[in-house]
Amino acid sequence: MILPIVAYGAPVLRKVCADITPDFPNLNKLLEDMWETMYASNGVGLAAPQINKGIRLFVIDSQQIFENQDEEDKGKYPDKPGVKRVFINAHIKEFDGDDWSYNEGCLSIPKIREDIMRPEEVVLDYVDENFQPHTERFVGITARIIQHEYDHTEGKLFIDYLKPLRKKMLQGKLNDISKGKLKLDYKMMYAK
Structure with a gap:
């Protein structure tokens, strides 16, 4: 069943899960x-907070990025072919590598994309859907997606990485999102 995505402004997006x-x-x-x-x-x-659940759970599929890559981007990321995985009770152990910029977006903050700096690598402890424990290092675009989704379980959004002036410039668009003033291709749930 396709669930509505929680829009910016909902309290669950600011909760530590x-x-x-x-x-x-x-x-x-x-x-x-x-x-x-996610696919729809x-x-x-x-991440679970994006469907109004305050639990430490997220899913990612970075394989899609490699499958839909432009010719100019081929070979750009070291984690090809990407991963499709469930992360439950994830906790970051360490970051590694240099920070790098990528133009991120978020289903809960539609129609806003910004260049965000994040470390190249992340190591985290988590359990999979069978509650088997893992400690694993991820790199490249997969590491970035994991960090973005992990932030949701910490009550953090990608726009929190922006400089205050840039965030202030986006405030009108953010207000429109929280009030449901955007036409989207997917269902949204708005704060009451």
Whole structure:
């Protein structure tokens, strides 16, 4: 089932999320719905707060980026062919490498894209959908998507990395998003 995406301004997007246990109700259905919602919204990642759940859960599919790459971008990222994965109870252990810029967007903040600096590599502890533990290093575009989605579980948004003046310049657009004044190709849920 395709779920509505929570729009900028909703309190759940600013909440530090809680870990879950293997007996979390209907987890498999939730994951199925998250994948379906992410693909229907043309996303490469989706975090539980974006569907109004305050839990440490996100899904990513960086393979799409490599499958849809322009000729000029081929060979640009070291993590080809990308990964499709579920991350539950993720906690970052370390960042590594140089910071690099990439033009990011977010399903909860539609029609705004900004260049954001993030480290090249991230190491995190997480469990998969079977609650098997992993400690893994990710690089390139996959590391960036993970950091973006992980931030959602920490109550942080990509626009928080912007300089105050730039964020102030975007405030009108952000207000329009929170009030539902945009026409979108996917369903949104707005703060009341």
